[in-house]
């Protein structure tokens with residue numbers, strides 16, 4: 183791709199034709215997988231330059247690898263981010279992000295409506311290192327403000343919580359963050375960045391489980407941290423020492439040069455290859471899955487044995503307006519619905535013939551799960567209550583099958 187052309191191209195096009203950082207010896211059209219741990223140098227002086235970060239050569243694949251770097255470069259192109267770092271899972275991306283901003287004595291403000299392992303990371307893992315997590319109601323600005331103090335290191339949220347389907351009002355929450363001088367960190371896994379540009383709504387750092395939409399049919403685990411260089415880290419007690427050269431890139435500097443290397447949760451080159459391919463078809467798959475999801479939701483809402491359907495793109499949904507404003511017509515390809523009881527929910531799941539009984543989201547296949555007994559199965563009933571996890575709820579992640587086949591499967595599973 184000629185450099186002069188690239189600015190007027192759409193992101194879908196740019197993504198497909200992203201140039202390699204170095205010319206491939208065989209003109210391979212796909213980025214080769216560099217299945218290498220270490221890299222050879224000609225002189226000691228060149229080694230010194232590379233190892234001390236004064237020249238860009240790769241030195242060791244836990245720190246950087248050409249295939250992984252190419253995947254990050256492509257994500258950078260579609261998101262217009264300042265820095266992108268990839269990890270071996272979404273949880274690694276979340277844990278490394280919080281390890282970069284939090285410190286003993288600091289606190290994180292968030293909602294109890296969180297992905298189960300994220301909740302456990304905050305409530306248990308970080309707690310043991312002296313980091314407090316304040317779970318509050320993110321739909322109540324006063325509750326959020328009263329939980330923030332001088333030791334708050336971040337506001338963390340999921341843009342649409344799962345399975346509650348609470349939509350974060352990002353403009354409102356990012357304004358609170360600006361007032362208080364704290365970064366807004368958002369888990370945007372549920373809507374891919376090709377469809378929703380979180381930075382436009384005040385998100386400073388985006389974390390993504392690339393296991394989901396990006397991997398391209400559940401091929402591999404992966405995670406991304408996307409930094410827009412939009413937060414002034416002079417406000418951070420922990421990172422302000424890094425702001426001499428640049429006030430904005432202190433987070434990425436700390437993560438890239440220290441946290442990422444020391445935790446060693448780097449993405450592997452094979453995964454980078456698979457997820458680069460996934461990225462190429464991401465927007466096409468997403469368009470198909472969200473249309474199927476919305477049509478399915480509209481059709482099953484009319485069934486009498488369903489007590490409620492939860493999808494923010496339905497006009498009667500409590501977060502319809504904010505969802506529409508932020509995400510447009512489609513609030514992702516996942517929804518939940520309630521049946522009369524836990525027994526009815528189990529019966530429905532057992533009766534499915536086409537839809538698969540599995541966790542995970544945004545596989546090419548449609549998946550069903552009973553969150554209360556699985557993802558949240560080891561939590562106490564009290565914790566489940568505080569997280570609004572009901573025994574009657576079923577979660578569906580829409581895949582790429584024909585909508586009619588999915589609808590018929592759900593109807594027959596309910597009829598029995």
Ligand SMILES: *Cc1c(COP(=O)(O)O)cnc(C)c1O
Pocket residue numbers: 271272273274297300340344369371372391392393394403404405543
């Ligand atoms: C799956 C998921 C994660 C964790 O990602 P892994 O890749 O499984 O580690 C985090 N947040 C959300 C919203 C998820 O759906």
